[in-house]
Amino acid sequence: MATGGNKLLLDLYRTMRRIRTFEERVNELFVRGETAGSMLHMSIGEEAISGVCETMEQGDSFTTHHRGHGIFIARGADPNRMMSEIAGKADGYCSGKGGSMHIADMGLGALGANAIVGGGIPHVVGAGMSYRNRGLKNVSVAFFGDGASQQGILYEAMNMAALWKLPVVFCCINNQYGMGTRIDRAAANTNLHERAIACGLNGVAVDGGDVEEVHEASERIMTAARNGRPGFITLTCYRFYGHARLDKSPYRDEAEEAEGRKRDALVNARARLIDRKTADAASLDALDEAAAEEMNAAVAHAIAALPPDQDSMFRDVYAEGELRPRPLREHLSMILGEAR
Amino acid sequence: MAAIETTYRDALRQALIDAMNEDPSVFIMGEEVGRYGGAYGVTKGLLEIFGENRVVDTPIAEPGIIGAAVGAAMTGSRPVAELMYVDFAGLTMDQVANQAAKSRYMFGGQIGVPMVLRTQGGTGRSGAAQHSQSLEAWFTHVPGLRVVMPATVNDAYHLLRMALKCPDPVIFIEHKGLYVRKGEMDVAKPDGAWGKSVIRREGSDVTIVTYSKMVHESLAAAETLAQEGVEAEVVDIRCLNPLDDESFLASVMKTGRAMVVTEAVLTSGFAAELSARISERCFDYLEEPVIRVAGEDIPIPVSPALERGSVPSAQLIAETGLWLVKRVAPSWAA
Numbered sequence: 272m273a274t275g276g277n278k279l280l281l282d283l284y285r286t287m288r289r290i291r292t293f294e295e296r297v298n299e300l301f302v303r304g305e306t307a308g309s310m311l312h313m314s315i316g317e318e319a320i321s322g323v324c325e326t327m328e329q330g331d332s333f334t335t336h337h338r339g340h341g342i343f344i345a346r347g348a349d350p351n352r353m354m355s356e357i358a359g360k361a362d363g364y365c366s367g368k369g370g371s372m373h374i375a376d377m378g379l380g381a382l383g384a385n386a387i388v389g390g391g392i393p394h395v396v397g398a399g400m401s402y403r404n405r406g407l408k409n410v411s412v413a414f415f416g417d418g419a420s421q422q423g424i425l426y427e428a429m430n431m432a433a434l435w436k437l438p439v440v441f442c443c444i445n446n447q448y449g450m451g452t453r454i455d456r457a458a459a460n461t462n463l464h465e466r467a468i469a470c471g472l473n474g475v476a477v478d479g480g481d482v483e484e485v486h487e488a489s490e491r492i493m494t495a496a497r498n499g500r501p502g503f504i505t506l507t508c509y510r511f512y513g514h515a516r517l518d519k520s521p522y523r524d525e526a527e528e529a530e531g532r533k534r535d536a537l538v539n540a541r542a543r544l545i546d547r548k549t550a551d552a553a554s555l556d557a558l559d560e561a562a563a564e565e566m567n568a569a570v571a572h573a574i575a576a577l578p579p580d581q582d583s584m585f586r587d588v589y590a591e592g593e594l595r596p597r598p599l600r601e602h603l604s605m606i607l608g609e610a611r
Numbered sequence: 612m613a614a615i616e617t618t619y620r621d622a623l624r625q626a627l628i629d630a631m632n633e634d635p636s637v638f639i640m641g642e643e644v645g646r647y648g649g650a651y652g653v654t655k656g657l658l659e660i661f662g663e664n665r666v667v668d669t670p671i672a673e674p675g676i677i678g679a680a681v682g683a684a685m686t687g688s689r690p691v692a693e694l695m696y697v698d699f700a701g702l703t704m705d706q707v708a709n710q711a712a713k714s715r716y717m718f719g720g721q722i723g724v725p726m727v728l729r730t731q732g733g734t735g736r737s738g739a740a741q742h743s744q745s746l747e748a749w750f751t752h753v754p755g756l757r758v759v760m761p762a763t764v765n766d767a768y769h770l771l772r773m774a775l776k777c778p779d780p781v782i783f784i785e786h787k788g789l790y791v792r793k794g795e796m797d798v799a800k801p802d803g804a805w806g807k808s809v810i811r812r813e814g815s816d817v818t819i820v821t822y823s824k825m826v827h828e829s830l831a832a833a834e835t836l837a838q839e840g841v842e843a844e845v846v847d848i849r850c851l852n853p854l855d856d857e858s859f860l861a862s863v864m865k866t867g868r869a870m871v872v873t874e875a876v877l878t879s880g881f882a883a884e885l886s887a888r889i890s891e892r893c894f895d896y897l898e899e900p901v902i903r904v905a906g907e908d909i910p911i912p913v914s915p916a917l918e919r920g921s922v923p924s925a926q927l928i929a930e931t932g933l934w935l936v937k938r939v940a941p942s943w944a945a
Contacts, residue, residue: 369717369718394710587720593779
């Protein structure tokens with residue numbers, strides 16, 4: 272049982288349900304033709320990440336990969352603003368400039384989702400340096416997939432974090448697939464946390480089908496990191512669907528998928544709550560219904576939201592008040608207008 | 612405080628010291644910046660003053676160094692990440708071009724990356740093909756980055772101080788051939804404002820638009836040209852982004868002739884951008900085509916004679932200027 276007991280498990284169940292429903296609604300938004308493009312990476316099957324997010328504190332920061340919706344929700348992001356961003360609308364988290372792969376919320380310490388595999392990993396090293404230099408007790412967490420585990424930047428970042436004893440946690444969500452390549456076709460040693468241990472980090476592997484186990488291990492790793500012993504968590508799970516919205520996973524068979532989907536932290540948590548009489552089916556159904564209403568509202572919000580105005584494309588390339596890029600039409604007018 | 616004579620290297624060092632004293636969020640990280648004192652000695656003695664949390668010796672891991680600096684900049688620090696040679700930029704380009712440059716935009720203005728990437732490039736030390744390049748165009752091609760290349764001792768000080776106040780990532784490219792160059796530094800008096808060009812020499816016959824070490828080659832060429840009765844105006848653009856094109860465009864409108872001089876190789880270099888802007892905006896004022904005098908389209912060779920021959924010299928600039936203005940055939944065409 273997780274250190275927070277059954278009340279905690281109920282909270283984690285709610286978060287995991289909200290994540291799954293959010294992802295299902297993103298899918299609906301796509302089917303309705305309302306998303307900005309099809310580069311939508313669902314985190315269904317990875318909801319146990321909530322157990323890691325639960326052990327983070329106010330003021331902690333994190334970076335995520337392109338499959339980061341669930342992490343944002345678990346850290347308290349607003350589904351309306353997320354859905355608007357996924358739809359490319361003006362009131363989205365990034366004013367319609369980032370989309371599904373680049374959600375960020377500085378208020379939550381979310382240093383941004385990254386669409387370069389491994390791109391956001393080293394940022395937590397710098398964040399850790401900032402906290403150390405300012406005497407803050409915060410931790411910075413890098414979330415990434417097993418695909419990023421094969422990128423060199425991870426090893427540079429892990430070495431620096433260990434060398435400088437920074438308050439940093441690397442969290443590898445091992446969903447078994449880097450796009451269409453299964454982990455055993457990408458790595459000789461698939462025990463990814465062992466690589467972290469070799470770098471001098473506190474490394475563990477946890478079962479992504481058991482959110483309580485994830486939470487308990489994460490609490491240990493996070494506390495150690497907060498005290499200058501950086502860590503690494505491999506959360507073993509299964510990517511229930513394709514790489515992105517249009518991928519039908521022809522590279523794996525149904526038997527494998529059926530087996531993989533048995534590792535379902537949401538279903539397991541529900542069974543456990545009922546088994547322990549923490550909640551009955553009716554009350555969990557009510558909770559599911561509340562999540563559905565919340566995410567339906569997010570879809571409606573995103574569809575009704577306005578697109579960004581054209582001129583906004585020139586904003587935020589540089590800081591407010593700094594010299595802005597010159598729009599092409601202005602450039603053309605200077606050549607063909609004034610002089611000719 | 613009055614102006615003092617010092618070197619380009621010491622002016623840079625003084626800028627770092629003053630910035631670090633003024634702003635506790637500034638720290639330095641990079642290979643050999645601490646105990647070693649920097650490959651070219653710019654950070655010598657800083658470890659003793661500021662301690663190892665603010666002068667951080669890193670492993671040899673350029674992507675990690677720049678990536679960590681990005682994260683530090685996102686979380687309230689103002690890191691100066693030193694990339695020992697600009698030639699190593701290839702290792703770091705994801706962190707530079709996709710992370711540092713894009714974060715503010717992708718995240719809708721929520722996250723700034725106020726970092727300075729200090730590096731150095733150019734020829735002059737027989738560093739050969741992987742330690743001598745002029746790669747500024749790699750960075751000017753990426754919206755979101757500021758790119759600065761100081762030529763003078765006073766600019767080394769002031770542009771670095773300004774870079775450390777910039778809210779956006781700045782690629783600060785020094786020239787290895789300038790570190791020991793002496794000149795005046797007046798900490799109270801910058802040569803010009805951030806993002807503004809400086810006219811280093813006035814003239815009425817031809818405008819030379821240039822930056823970094825080629826400013827000095829161009830000024831020497833201008834003296835030679837003056838002996839032949841040709842007055843060249845030398846514009847040091849200093850900042851490639853933000854670029855102050857109005858000043859050199861006004862100069863070309865006055866002189867009617869333009870030469871763009873860079874150490875970087877000719878093809879697809881920043882000289883092409885400068886040349887295009889002049890052609891577009893000064894078309895009706897130009898007496899002659901805009902001329903680019905640039906590095907040969909070859910890797911930099913190690914042999915000193917070959918190395919010198921691969922980049923523009925004062926003599927080459929002067930001969931080209933004389934050809935352009937007075938139709939005097941240069942030595943290689945005579």
